[in-house]
Amino acid sequence: QGIKVHATCRKNYLKSLGDKCIVGEWKTIENFQVSEPGKQFRPTKLMYKISFINQTVIKPNDFQNNDMFLALAEFDFVLSGSLETEFLIDIVGQAIDVGELRILHSNGKKLRKIEFTLRNVSDVCIQCCLWGKIADEMENHREEAQFGVVVEDPALLPECIKEIVGKTFRYGITFDKGGDTKFKVLKVWSVYNTLMVDSQSETMSGKGTTAISGSEVF
Numbered sequence: 402q403g404i405k406v407h408a409t410c411r412k413n414y415l416k417s418l419g420d421k422c423i424v425g426e427w428k429t430i431e432n433f434q435v436s437e438p439g440k441q442f443r444p445t446k447l448m449y450k451i452s453f454i455n456q457t458v459i460k461p462n463d464f465q466n467n468d469m470f471l472a473l474a475e476f477d478f479v480l481s482g483s484l485e486t487e488f489l490i491d492i493v494g495q496a497i498d499v500g501e502l503r504i505l506h507s508n509g510k511k512l513r514k515i516e517f518t519l520r521n522v523s524d525v526c527i528q529c530c531l532w533g534k535i536a537d538e539m540e541n542h543r544e545e546a547q548f549g550v551v552v553e554d555p556a557l558l559p560e561c562i563k564e565i566v567g568k569t570f571r572y573g574i575t576f577d578k579g580g581d582t583k584f585k586v587l588k589v590w591s592v593y594n595t596l597m598v599d600s601q602s603e604t605m606s607g608k609g610t611t612a613i614s615g616s617e618v619f
Contacts, residue, residue, distance in 0.1 A: 404445065404447065404470065405444065405445045405447075405470050406445060406447055406449075406450065406451060407438050407443065407444050407445055407447065407450035407451070408433075408450065408451050408452070408453065409450065409451075409452045409453070410452070410453040411452075411453070411454075414453055414454070414455065414457070418453050418457055418459060421459040422459065426461070427462040427463075427464045427465070427466070428459050428460065428461065428462055429459070429460040429461075429462045430451075430453075430457065430458070430459055430460075431457070431458040431459075431460070432454065432456040432457050432458055433451045433452060433453055433454060433457050434451065434452040434454055435449050435450070435451055435452075436449065436450060436452060437449060437450070438450040440487055441487050442487070442489055443487055443488050443489065444488075444489045445488075446488060471491050472491065473491050473492060473493055474490040474491065474492050476492065476494070476521045476523070476525040476526075476527055477525060479492065479527060480525070480527065492519065492527070493521075494519040494520050494521045494527070495519070495520045495521075496517050496518070496519060496539070497517065497518050497519075497520055497526075498517055498518040499515070499516075499517040499539065499543045500515060500516045500517060501515070501540075501543075502514070502515050502536060502537070502540040503515065503516075512532060512533070513532065513533055513536045513537060514530055514531070514532055514536055515530065515531050515536040515539050515540055515543075516528070516529070516530045517529055517530075517531075517539065
């Protein structure tokens with residue numbers, strides 16, 4: 402079972418060794434130093450890290466594995482303050498309420514900062530901010546980020562999303578007896594097939610929906 406390891410490289414080796422470390426490609430690494438990871442900003446919980454040196458050799462490897470080895474943190478755990486602060490974490494969500502890029506002054510230097518809210522599928526929100534070049538990147542996508550997470554490389558999309566791109570679907574729904582803001586999906590049609598959905602499926606909320614009558618399926 403694989404796991405991530407913290408790796409560092411000195412600036413004077415970055416050109417010769419860094420160019421060989423391509424995102425998504427597996428490599429065989431020989432001749433490197435092993436040391437303690439330090440007490441702050443640790444990207445993994447391993448008790449050691451590796452450092453590239455002048456004798457480090459990086460070779461191609463035919464091994465294939467698409468696992469990104471992500472261990473996503475739950476929003477509730479982040480907000481509870483129960484996570485260990487010395488470890489860096491990964492979270493995924495929708496960027497909303499993206500503010501404007503602000504220029505701050507500290508010790509005679511200009512710092513660029515942008516604030517936004519990150520929301521998960523359960524509508525739990527975390528207040529976030531980005532600094533420097535990363536703040537500039539968010540500013541460049543500020544308008545798009547208001548509508549969701551920006552994915553620049555279509556190859557990174559999950560298969561379930563790729564399968565519905567370019568297809569048209571129609572939905573048959575009925576209103577719940579409790580009111581006109583609830584409905585149940587009974588049937589889904591696509592150009593290629595018809596997917597039947599259990600009528601006992603979970604009730605979902607809908608707004609701005611118009612029906613011929615409260616008891617008809619359309």
